[in-house]
Amino acid sequence: MTEQIIYIDGKYLPKSKAVISVFDHGFLYGDGVFEGIRAYNGSIFRLKEHIDRLYESAKTIMLDVPMMKGEMEEAVIGTMKRNSLKDAYIRLIVTRGIGDLGLDPRKCPKSSVIVIAGTINLMPKEAVENGIKTVITWVRRDPIDGTSHEVKSLNYLNSVLAKIEANNVGADEAIFLNPQGYVCEGTAENLFIIKKGRAITPPTYTGALPGITQIAVIEVASKMGIKVEIRPITAHELFNADEVFFTGTAAEIAPVTTINGRVIGRGKAGEFTKRLIKEFPAYASDPANGTSCI
Ligand code: PXG
Numbered sequence: 001m002t003e004q005i006i007y008i009d010g011k012y013l014p015k016s017k018a019v020i021s022v023f024d025h026g027f028l029y030g031d032g033v034f035e036g037i038r039a040y041n042g043s044i045f046r047l048k049e050h051i052d053r054l055y056e057s058a059k060t061i062m063l064d065v066p067m068m069k070g071e072m073e074e075a076v077i078g079t080m081k082r083n084s085l086k087d088a089y090i091r092l093i094v095t096r097g098i099g100d101l102g103l104d105p106r107k108c109p110k111s112s113v114i115v116i117a118g119t120i121n122l123m124p125k126e127a128v129e130n131g132i133k134t135v136i137t138w139v140r141r142d143p144i145d146g147t148s149h150e151v152k153s154l155n156y157l158n159s160v161l162a163k164i165e166a167n168n169v170g171a172d173e174a175i176f177l178n179p180q181g182y183v184c185e186g187t188a189e190n191l192f193i194i195k196k197g198r199a200i201t202p203p204t205y206t207g208a209l210p211g212i213t214q215i216a217v218i219e220v221a222s223k224m225g226i227k228v229e230i231r232p233i234t235a236h237e238l239f240n241a242d243e244v245f246f247t248g249t250a251a252e253i254a255p256v257t258t259i260n261g262r263v264i265g266r267g268k269a270g271e272f273t274k275r276l277i278k279e280f281p282a283y284a285s286d287p288a289n290g291t292s293c294i
Contacts, residue, residue, distance in 0.1 A: 040285035061153065098110070194243035198227045
């Protein structure tokens with residue numbers, strides 16, 4: 001089998017040679033940003049939107065991305081082609097680069113860009129089919145005037161802590177409340193509820209990542225004639241929703257059937273969720289919604 005090819009700073013390297021310094025501040029301090037992107041049948045879903053979000057994350061943390069957006073797109077397509085991939089998970093990373101043992105980013109003269117394309121670690125199929133068991137975690141989502149998850153940074157400890165709690169209590173996923181107590185998102189998914197035929201999803205100002213799948217699902221739902229509201233949700237509304245589901249690059253659309261022991265709807269994927277799950281694959285693999293890599 002030929003070795004996987006990884007892009008690092010303008011070079012395409014075999015996996016065994018694709019290494020980053022232990023003095024990289026991405027490693028030492030979680031100082032950097034990333035994107036997780038999916039390709040369906042040779043079409044990279046919403047690549048331009050992912051690249052725009054990457055540059056926005058970088059701007060907020062004052063991280064210089066040492067290339068134009070067009071070159072970034074070429075690096076992603078180049079990595080896909082060199083690995084002969086059509087269906088893939090793409091991880092795009094920009095780190096602060098090599099510095100010293102001190103967190104001052106001025107010590108890092110050059111940021112690094114990395115593109116990895118491989119297979120995706122999906123949510124377990126049975127979990128998605130039967131519905132996901134969740135727990136609202138004691139860990140609050142980082143506040144918007146702190147290390148806000150509007151920035152897709154390399155520091156995911158907030159999500160890791162919640163995932164550990166979900167694992168410890170035998171749940172598949174965790175749901176975050178924000179510091180004000182409103183429902184925010186999952187560890188790496190946005191969240192929707194369906195109530196009386198309307199879809200409701202929390203806005204970015206609750207502290208959630210502006211999800212690319214979230215926007216796509218809003219578009220699909222609107223086309224299906226489902227009204228969508230973007231507003232904060234309370235835990236009480238969540239428990240009493242007719243349907244709840246997660247959206248994300250890895251999860252796509254995943255029905256939530258249990259929240260802290262409360263059964264949602266009839267305890268299986270609801271009608272709207274099932275319709276969305278049915279409509280989404282055609283939407284995700286439509287070349288009009290992506291960038292070709294073949
Ligand atoms: N919230 C957070 C905090 C995320 O990290 C989403 C929502 C969903 O956003 P998208 O744009 O994917 O619809 C994410 C996405 C990984 C991985 O490898 C993480 C994400 C996506 C893909 C892979 O951990 N996070």
